[in-house]
Amino acid sequence: MVALDLARWQFGITTVFHFLFVPLTIGLPFLVAGFQTAWLATRHDRWLGLTKFFGTLFLVAFAMGVATGIVLEFQFGMNWSAYSRLVGEVFGVPLALEGLLAFFLQSTFLGLWVFGWERLPKYLHLGCMWVVALASAFSAYFVLAANAWMQWPVGYHFDDETGRAELTDLGAVLTNKVLLANFPHVASACFLAAGSLVAAVALWQLCRHPDRDRAAFRSALKVGAVTTVVGGVALAVTGAVSTQTMTDTQPMKTAAAEALYWTARPAGFSLVTFGTLTDANEIASYRIPGVLSLFATGDLGGEVRGIDDLQREYEQRYGPGSYVPAVPVTYWAFRLMIGLGGLAVLAAAWALWWMRVDRPAPRPLIWAAIVLPALPALGNSAGWIFTEVGRQPWIVFGLMPTSAGVSPTIGTSTVALSLTLFTLLYAALSIVTVGLLVRYARAGLAPEGPQDEGEDEPEAGLVY
Template sequence: MDVVDLARWQFGITTVYHFLFVPITIGLSLLVALIQTAWVRTGNPAYRRATKFWGKLLLINFAMGVVTGIVQEFQFGMNWSAYSRYVGDIFGAPLALEALLAFFLESTFLGLWIFGWDRLPKRLHLMCIWLVAIGTALSAYFILAANSFMQWPVGHHLAGGRAELTDFGAVLTNKVLLATFPHTIFASWLSGGILLVAVSAWHLARRRDLDVFRPSMKLGLWTALVSFALIFVSGDVLGKIMTDTQPMKMAAAEALYETQQPAPFSLFTIGTLDGTEPVFRLELPNVLSWLATGSFDGRVEGINDLQAQYQDRFGPGDYRPYIPITYWGFRLMIGCGALAALIALAMLWLTRRGRLPERAWLWRLTVWSVALPVLAHSFGWIFTEMGRQPWIVFSLMRTASGVSPSVPAGTVLFSMIGFTLLYGALAVIELGLMIKYGKAAPPPDEQPRDREQLAFAY
């Protein structure tokens, strides 16, 4: 492989690994805030125990997300210096806001929340975890603002061979961002909800701490179902935005080679090995037209016509992404999310009115469902980035032009192997900690100390 392929592999490995933790942190921080709110309002000690139990899992996941996230920005300078010079004026503002505003907000108040138990007044302590939840969402917004510029560049002009920022408001209100952000947040809620369901299922199958895990599972089940409904709506909006801004990505997602009106939705397609044409298709008539245009009679442009248009517009070259990855990534994203929601719906019915199913396989299936939202996020992220190829910034800069010109392939290969081994070790640690503390009993209820007994030494 050449340096471009190696740099892409390294960025893909580290980014997908980092993104395993981000949605869980966003979703779990909100759910912990909701559980603690229930404790503050009702005084029920079971909610206090649940808050501390789920809060410990949140802290493990947050710490791992921070460690793996730091590498992402360094990679811009290591392997993608040409890209960094080109978009640095654009990326600097949202990334700075993410660090100085969102990350400082969430990390500062997370520290206060950790050490503020029984030291801060209840409502002030509760405010800390809500600010953490808000901070994680803000962090996602600013990161997605930078990524959305890569999908649909706005608020800039070209000068001296680089993109210069002219309208920061346009960057923060990019129509791709406004569609992507809610879709990402709702998907993160699904991850958090299913985590509650899976861990609670392990304990409920053993009839342990029912006062803690019955309400936790109910909250997780309803969160998963509501979030999936919102994902469906936001995904419909995002699909239409994607068709408008990157029609090749939508065509590749459906392996639609020829322009059609109306266009069918492909349930299953077998294509040639190079992904240039279909061999067999199983389709739903007119559905793709609705997804892409909002009309069952809408016209959807195909890969071949778009390839010809892009050659006329941008010059000679192959502007098609790798069709098998985009096609199956899109379907696996939807399928994993839908299966998680289906399991949640089944468990909501089977555990109604305090019932606990006796079938061991059902509990095991529910526990293993924790992987489904994680897989859905990964497939969705891969589809989003691979579907944009061969552009690193759509219509402005090709991926091959963004690598560091002075970094040889051997150096990239060495760092890729090093990061992959390091991240593999971190994965073992993360999984071990989550399993250990997920299986542990919730902490016993402790009476808070009187605030008058506290003293501060200077």
């Protein structure tokens, strides 16, 4: 059990660190491609400066995402060989598609974009970044297909002789209803994260250096803030759809997210709960009537099953044991996911309002610029913690418990050593990565030429 717990901690730490950069590598290339498209359409040099400026930040995030993603996949063979043996034929197919198709396109055309300035025709060069953006989206889709299969396994046959799951329908895996619900939700979160970074950097530059690159960073702030607000609205809508799918496939996760121990009709959404969250008799919860029923079933009067009823059902279906996830972690991770995303949207809306009044920035707005990139990053991490912890005790829902997936021959000391080394390595990488992002974000735009003619902004606003 000690080796199992350490293996879970290691995978969790690696996943959370990796996913700090993934949303940026998915959402940011679309914004960079948009900036470059605006430059070719208008020939205003501020868009070229923004393209190269935020393209540099994207490259830093991409490099860290690749490095941590490779280590993440190695763990399937290191610590989770029993899991890999059981489901490798099914789980490995979407990951192979991600590596051989999406990542190949992404890395190849990103290289062409980086080294193609002044070498490729302008529109062909722009097309490279759009391919990078679309390949990033496909990469996310294939990875989410693998994860969705763990949440709701479809398109497979279990061979009793070999003791392995065999792929029978790739189409079913790639159209899993959990995948179709979660992909728009994750994509919205990626645009929320990318828009927040763009808005935060532009806002900070305008607040700290109001007379430097003014026209360019006002444009970037508007694009980033609007992307953040739209991404937040889309996140809420797709989250409601995802909740209904989650209730249909994993009702225990929905019940744990609300600390709902007894079946309710209608069921209210818990604003805050006091108590241990592990005992229904020790919980004092304040709920909005009917809201959970609406999100979970699409009906204000719909029934939402409680933890106790589901536990009895799962014992009859799967045998003796506890099928209740860590309710406190699931409950609070769900609320952190929603709350941090909402704060990012409010900060972006505040920045848009400030642009309209065009007054000196208040000090709280400057602090908002500093914390804004962290809000969606932490919210995305909380969302993944909720998704994975809420699935426990299953590593593949209904097919394989997490305790059965760990490598049978791995020792506690081995996992402890690798956990320590990975944690220290990632701590060092985080310092380097944050340092690079801050350094490039503070530098401002590189000189590209004279300021756009006919601009309404004050002169000397752009360092071209």
